Amino acid sequence: MSYFSGRDGAVYLETAPNTWTKVGKATNFQLTSSQSSLDTTTLEDKDRTVIYGVRSMTGTCRVLYYQETRSDNSGNYASILFDKLVKSGGAPADSEEVNLRFAVNDGSGVNNGVAGKYTQVNTVVTSAAYSMGVGEVFAVDISFDVVGAPQFNSI
Numbered sequence: 001m002s003y004f005s006g007r008d009g010a011v012y013l014e015t016a017p018n019t020w021t022k023v024g025k026a027t028n029f030q031l032t033s034s035q036s037s038l039d040t041t042t043l044e045d046k047d048r049t050v051i052y053g054v055r056s057m058t059g060t061c062r063v064l065y066y067q068e069t070r071s072d073n074s075g076n077y078a079s080i081l082f083d084k085l086v087k088s089g090g091a092p093a094d095s096e097e098v099n100l101r102f103a104v105n106d107g108s109g110v111n112n113g114v115a116g117k118y119t120q121v122n123t124v125v126t127s128a129a130y131s132m133g134v135g136e137v138f139a140v141d142i143s144f145d146v147v148g149a150p151q152f153n154s155i
Helices: 077-083
Strands: 009-016 019-022 026-039 050-064 097-104 117-131 139-146
Touching: 009 026, 009 077, 050 077, 050 097, 050 117, 077 117, 077 139
Parallel strands: none
Antiparallel strands: 009 019, 009 097, 026 050, 050 139, 097 117, 117 139
């Protein structure tokens, strides 16, 4: 039996079509799926009955803000994710969609450019907050809603 820890996790960001880049300084992530139910109880029923309703998925991740020299001069991943929601200088206020992969390296090999198993989702960033304190590393906390169903899931 094997257990996996944060050391085995990774977040990947689609930086160009079909180009996945590991967000090197992600410290945690969470992906939550919930299913609503629809009441189908009728007047003659003695017990409540339900059917499946709409599924929704939300998530969060924390990315450390750090200085990085990259060949495309696009900044670090924390700023890339933060900029999907926080616009400046007359840019449209709408959040941009972001494709993310949340992976667990379980030793099963490389699958579509990701080590291990993963869930791939298209997201809309709903909240972005940065924080800094004495004795802490500058970090960006991102919250998002998943658009539609997961595009891929092998976990």
